[in-house]
Amino acid sequence: MSTRPMISRSDRSGASRRAASAAPRSAAPVRCIARAIPVDVPPAQPAPPFRLASRQFHPESTVVRAGGVSIGAGLVVIAGPCSVESRRQILETARRVKAAGANMLRGGAYKPRTSPYDFQGLGAKALAWLAEAREETGLPIVTEVLSQEDVERVAEVADLIQVGARNMQNTALLRKLARTKKPVLLKRGASATIAEWLLAAEYLLAGGNPNVVLCERGIRTFETATRNTLDLAGVALVKQLSHLPVLVDPSHATGLSALVPAASRAAVAVGADGLLIEVHRRPAEAWSDGAQSLDPTAFAALLAEVRAWPQRSNARV
Ligand code: PEP
Numbered sequence: 246m247s248t249r250p251m252i253s254r255s256d257r258s259g260a261s262r263r264a265a266s267a268a269p270r271s272a273a274p275v276r277c278i279a280r281a282i283p284v285d286v287p288p289a290q291p292a293p294p295f296r297l298a299s300r301q302f303h304p305e306s307t308v309v310r311a312g313g314v315s316i317g318a319g320l321v322v323i324a325g326p327c328s329v330e331s332r333r334q335i336l337e338t339a340r341r342v343k344a345a346g347a348n349m350l351r352g353g354a355y356k357p358r359t360s361p362y363d364f365q366g367l368g369a370k371a372l373a374w375l376a377e378a379r380e381e382t383g384l385p386i387v388t389e390v391l392s393q394e395d396v397e398r399v400a401e402v403a404d405l406i407q408v409g410a411r412n413m414q415n416t417a418l419l420r421k422l423a424r425t426k427k428p429v430l431l432k433r434g435a436s437a438t439i440a441e442w443l444l445a446a447e448y449l450l451a452g453g454n455p456n457v458v459l460c461e462r463g464i465r466t467f468e469t470a471t472r473n474t475l476d477l478a479g480v481a482l483v484k485q486l487s488h489l490p491v492l493v494d495p496s497h498a499t500g501l502s503a504l505v506p507a508a509s510r511a512a513v514a515v516g517a518d519g520l521l522i523e524v525h526r527r528p529a530e531a532w533s534d535g536a537q538s539l540d541p542t543a544f545a546a547l548l549a550e551v552r553a554w555p556q557r558s559n560a561r562v
């Protein structure tokens with residue numbers, strides 16, 4: 246609330262009456278401030294620094310087409326293991342998640358691990374098995390690229406190239422991915438603010454790639470009971486600030502398979518355009534992220550539930 250001075254010609258204050266009587270008759274009426282009336286002044290809207298990602302300059306929600314799937318026009322579900330471990334594992338998982346109603350298959354060939362001693366992914370071999378899984382099931386592929394030198398190799402197989410949380414601000418990688426024009430799934434860095442996340446998206450957009458999908462995967466907070474903290478309000482806010490589709494990864498956001506259904510429901514309720522869920526045929530035997538992976542049966546049950554909900558209009562943010 247602020248006050249704006251109102252200029253009055255009615256001369257009702259004592260001071261203005263005295264001034265009027267002292268003035269020659271021919272003088273023009275004295276203008277003075279009679280009273281201050283509080284009015285609501287809308288705050289000026291500064292242009293956001295992420296101009297191309299901003300809804301202010303692009304009010305329509307963007308729909309990104311990746312491998313024949315429209316992301317941003319209804320709930321899209323991407324599912325599969327954290328890591329591709331064998332040909333048999335990825336083919337079997339692809340069949341199971343497809344039967345449950347997933348739209349795309351995920352699987353890591355190049356893994357960004359916190360420890361250099363942990364499994365780092367099977368690389369090119371895993372990419373070939375992912376391509377085979379797509380061939381058999383028709384599910385488009387989502388897989389991560391870690392470094393600039395692998396961009397071409399990964400882009401040959403991926404329908405949606407994942408940039409993981411640890412690489413969100415790898416600007417050289419983002420610039421190179423912009424030039425491919427291939428759809429990119431940009432995960433939020435674990436300690437990135439929303440502005441930093443949208444500015445990372447801006448690197449892709451400004452570099453000439455309009456096919457950007459955002460993914461909230463939990464942020465680092467003081468809480469250690471869950472692996473990360475799912476920023477649900479952040480998802481709702483980014484849907485308002487940006488026209489880009491926003492997915493939620495409830496697996497990395499919670500770190501616990503028992504919390505994945507609740508986090509998925511919440512994500513859909515706040516307006517996420519889709520879910521990225523880790524599914525392993527035997528979570529206890531997974532080479533990475535088993536504790537947060539659903540088995541195919543639990544995944545199918547979750548999907549049946551959220552798919553049964555009334556479709557949210559994409560226009561509403
Ligand atoms: C992953 O998707 O397996 C992954 C490593 O994700 P994030 O970058 O969100 O940690």
Ligand code: MN
Pocket residue numbers: 327328497523533534
């Ligand atoms: Mn993982």
